[in-house]
Amino acid sequence: MQKTQKKIPRKPVDGVLLLDKPLGLSSNQALQRIKWLLKAKKAGHTGNLDPLATGVLPLCFGEATKFASQGLDADKTYVTRIQLGETRDTGDAEGEALECFPLPEMNETRLQQLLADFTGPQQQVPPMYSALKHQGRKLYELARAGENVERPPRDIVLHQLKLLEFTPDSLTLEVHCSKGTYIRVLGEDLARALGSGGYLSSLRRIASGAEDASQLVDLPTLEAAFEQQGEAGILAYMRPVDHLVRHLPICQLNEADAEKLLQGQAVKLLDEVAAIGENVRLYASGSDFIGLAQVRSEADKLLLQPLKMRSVAAQG
Incomplete structure (x- = not known):
């Protein structure tokens, strides 16, 4: 006779945890790991980060999920590296190579003008490799099946594009942008404007609204705290329910x-x-x-x- 698996009882946990999302995990995987440790009933996050990306990911538990939209709607800031000379199907380092391009001729004057041209309100077409839905199916599911569907452009604002470094085959930028901006698409567009191809080789979110990287706790620290003190070890890092609306x-x-x-x-x-x-x-x-x-x-x-x-x- 097959035994039924016993359900783990869940309990109410209220508050906000400012996680430094690790490389290689999706935002939901990181959330579910903490939710499981806390045996929390309800949890959500305030803005998806791809597995390739790291950085600021506020996790909301219990009553705090009611106010998660404050984080979802907030402006974000990223540091990203764009690898030039090649395109990939996902627009980032996780994808399969598509096409090779010659490296562009670059100097600081040309790059600063390019970034100025890209700054401001504009429309951006979301990538196929995204969690947006088309007729009930996620776009990345369609993309993996070899399908390509029309995606309506969305209004975004690129508040500031700051050049941090450039090499013959890469650009490193700090991007301050509105919600809904796809940095992968921005990387591809910038590379195309330079007469080349490109993809993101790294991406780190350093701010989301009022939350910045100096406030974060990483997953190994939380797991170590759980090993030593149980749930109380993680709860010691929890911010109050009103943390995301304190402004x-x-x-x-x-x-x-x-x-x-x-x-x-x-x-x-x-x-x-x-x-x-x-x-x-x-x-x-x-x-x-x-x-x-x-x-x-x-x-x-x-x-x-x-x-x-x-x-x-x-x-x-």
Whole structure:
């Protein structure tokens, strides 16, 4: 008789872990490893990194997943190396070689002008090797099956492209960009503009919104902490639920207004803490974070309209 595998009981874990994603793991694989160690019920991350990439990956647990969009929507900063003279099907070092090209003639003046030309608002066509979906299937699944489908361009902003180093066959850049930017596509486009081909040989995210590489903890450190102290070893690195929204204005509430907002009701804003249309973070009883609201105007009154609220159970 076949034995049924016993399910591991899961428990609520709330907070944000700023992981330095290691090379070779997908963002989800890194997340699932920590989630398994903590036996956490619910977890997510705030912006996918390919297995080739390393760096800033905020992991959200429990109640913090409600506010993960703040990290998903944030600008990102990367350091990347573009290998010139060859294209690959994935646009990075993991792919199969497609075509060889002559190396371009480069000097700093030409490169600085090129980067200036690429800076600013623009549209970018996502790569086939991406997790975006077409008719319910992920693009990278279609790409692996040899299919190529039309992808609508997306609006992005390249805020700054900084030249860090160049050699006869490579460029190393720091890229500050909006959400949704594919650095692999940028690398291919820059190489093409130079009259060559190229792919990413390395990629590291050094900032995501207010989170930067100086705040990170790596996977070996977390696993060692777990070996020594169990779950408490990892929880020592956990940031509070409101960590990703700490840049927003604060609104302190009395008990009655806090209760109404938790029930989905708008309340009158007595003190102007933010402009109309802006989001604020809400605190009750002096220090308890209960969620996010938006300031709106109605009949010459300022109201707080609840957006994302913590569950009542999580407050207790």
